[in-house]
Amino acid sequence: MAATRDGVLEALKQITDPVSGSDIVAAGVVRALNVEGDEVRFVLEIDPAKAKTYEPVRDAAEAAARSAGAGSVSAVLTAHSAKEPPDLKPAKKAEPKGPQRVPGVDHIIAIASGKGGVGKSTVAANIACALAAEGRRVGLLDADVYGPSQPRMMGVSGRPASPDGKIILPLRNHGVTMMSIGLMVNEDQAVVWRGPMLMGALQQMLMQVQWGALDCLIVDLPPGTGDVSMTLAQKTEVDGAIIVSTPQDVALLDARKGIDMFTQLKVPVLGLIENMSTHICSNCGHEEHIFGHGGVKAEAGKMGVPLLSEVPLHLDIRVASDGGAPIVVTRPDSPQAQAFRQVARDLVSRGVA
Numbered sequence: 001m002a003a004t005r006d007g008v009l010e011a012l013k014q015i016t017d018p019v020s021g022s023d024i025v026a027a028g029v030v031r032a033l034n035v036e037g038d039e040v041r042f043v044l045e046i047d048p049a050k051a052k053t054y055e056p057v058r059d060a061a062e063a064a065a066r067s068a069g070a071g072s073v074s075a076v077l078t079a080h081s082a083k084e085p086p087d088l089k090p091a092k093k094a095e096p097k098g099p100q101r102v103p104g105v106d107h108i109i110a111i112a113s114g115k116g117g118v119g120k121s122t123v124a125a126n127i128a129c130a131l132a133a134e135g136r137r138v139g140l141l142d143a144d145v146y147g148p149s150q151p152r153m154m155g156v157s158g159r160p161a162s163p164d165g166k167i168i169l170p171l172r173n174h175g176v177t178m179m180s181i182g183l184m185v186n187e188d189q190a191v192v193w194r195g196p197m198l199m200g201a202l203q204q205m206l207m208q209v210q211w212g213a214l215d216c217l218i219v220d221l222p223p224g225t226g227d228v229s230m231t232l233a234q235k236t237e238v239d240g241a242i243i244v245s246t247p248q249d250v251a252l253l254d255a256r257k258g259i260d261m262f263t264q265l266k267v268p269v270l271g272l273i274e275n276m277s278t279h280i281c282s283n284c285g286h287e288e289h290i291f292g293h294g295g296v297k298a299e300a301g302k303m304g305v306p307l308l309s310e311v312p313l314h315l316d317i318r319v320a321s322d323g324g325a326p327i328v329v330t331r332p333d334s335p336q337a338q339a340f341r342q343v344a345r346d347l348v349s350r351g352v353a
Contacts, residue, residue, distance in 0.1 A: 003069035005035045008042075011064040018053050024061065029054075031078075032197060038071030039159070041184075043078050043197060051077060062165055073165040078200040099237045102206050105139065107216045107352050109270065110232060110241040112262070114254025116147070116223040119275040120244045122321050123311070123340075124220040125153040127242075129328040130337075130344035131216055131353055132175035139170070139177040139217040141209075143202055143228050148182030150220060155324025159183060160209075168209045174329050179209050199231045206236060216353040224254070225261040233265035239352045240270035242308065242343075245299075247274055247292040252299060259303065270308070270352060272300045273343065277310035308346060309339045 009025055017027035024030055024044070033042040044061065046054045054077055062073045102108065111124040121144060128140040142150035151157060154173050160183055161169045170179040181201060211217065219238075221229050232238060241262045245255035255272075262269055274296035279288050290313065300307040311317075314336050320327040328337045347353035 003035055003038055003040055003065070003071075005033060007068040008033065008035055008040055008065050008070065011068040012061055015057060015060050015064055018057065019047070019050065024057065029057075030061075035070075038069065039074075040065045040068075040070040040072070041074045041076075043076050043200060045078050045196065066165070072162045074162065074168075074204070076200040076204055078196040099233075099235060100207075101237050102211065102217065104211055105214045105217045107239045108219060108236060109216060109347070109353060110219045110221050110229070110238055110262075110267070111244065112221045112229060112241050112258050113223045113244045114225075114256065114258040115251055118223075118244050118246045118251055119311075120144075120223065121147075121149045121153060121220050122317065122326070123242075123244050123273055123275060124218055125150060125321065126317075126326045126328045126337075126340040127343055127347075128176045128218045129174050129326045130340040131218070131347065133328060133332065133341065134344050134348055136215040136344075136348065136353060137213060138175065139179075139211050139214045141205055141217060141219045142178070142180030142182060143205065143219050143232065144222045145181045145198060145201060145228060146222055148180045150178060150180045151182045152324060153321045153326060154178050156180075156183070166208060168204075170209050170211065174325065177211060177214065179205055181205070198227045199235075202228055202231050203235065206232075216347075225257055229258075229261065230265065233262065233267050238267050240268040242270050242273060244273045244275050245296050246276045247289065247295045249292070249295065251291075252295050255296075256299070269303065269305050270347070270350075271306040272296050272303075273308050274310045276313040279313040282315070306346070308343045311339045312336060 012030055013023040013025045015024050017024045017029055020027040029044050031043040031045045044058055058075050062075050065073045113120040128138050131138045142148045156171045156173050156178055170177050243255050243258055245251045276291055279290050297307045317327050317336050320330045328340050331337055
């Protein structure tokens with residue numbers, strides 16, 4: 001019996017909400033129910049103070065979805081904050097839970113940009129493959145939920161398996177263990193999520209994916225300074241961030257905001273990468289700085305952080321990425337690939353990868 005949305009809802013209605021006494025569907029606890037084939041995903045939105053109370057409810061909800069024909073079930077608890085009158089009685093405050101380590105992962109490096117279109121994901125994929133070529137055990141998390149491009153760039157397709165409905169098994173190619181929200185939705189399907197669901201999805205991809213033992217996990221963040229970047233920095237111990245920018249002033253304006261965000265969140269900025277730095281004509285060899293030159297280097301000097309690389313604008317980089325094998329893999333001896341290999345060697349020598 002294949003799972004259907006109505007069938008899953010009917011099964012979930014048999015579970016009692018411990019707070020309201022009605023079923024969890026009528027109580028509005030069940031959100032974002034998605035049924036695709038035998039895969040069922042939904043969110044249980046609850047009061048954060050009652051998280052432990054709802055753990056058995058989540059287990060029961062997953063079992064109910066399976067009884068309705070689901071083969072794979074993913075239920076995520078997310079907390080909404082209700083505006084309640086302050087409690088005037090003195091009470092001992094719980095110690096805030098600080099950033100957590102991802103089990104088995106030694107280092108986490110965020111790849112970020114102030115704006116889209118600067119080649120951040122291309123840089124992330126090539127750095128991951130370059131670190132693998134240096135003998136490191138590498139993971140790549142595509143956290144760019146609105147524009148997940150790593151499945152295409154890494155040549156990975158198919159849905160990740162989940163043997164127990166909780167632990168997700170990542171995919172692997174080019175020596176890199178990879179997970180992306182793009183593997184969970186159709187390629188042309190938009191991810192229309194807001195804050196709580198974004199944060200829940202990020203936590204799930206970090207903590208419920210069986211990453212195994214990794215020297216380094218590269219996280220490809222969405223452009224800008226939104227929920228995903230802040231959640232990663234606040235909930236997870238991040239060893240540092242690499243900011244990608246093109247040389248032109250407009251890109252640098254936004255890159256500075258990204259740098260300021262990581263500074264406020266106390267995440268070290270490991271360095272800057274100037275992408276599309278220069279173009280060399282394949283016919284005559286003339287070098288041309290299409291987007292300007294020197295802006296990223298000057299910004300790095302002002303901040304006192306390294307300029308990790310100046311990556312040229314080159315057709316081979318684009319062709320390799322579109323073909324599912326980054327240029328570090330397809331042309332490892334090319335000057336373009338060596339620009340990324342040098343970044344990888346620098347990160348290894350500094351002990352952050």
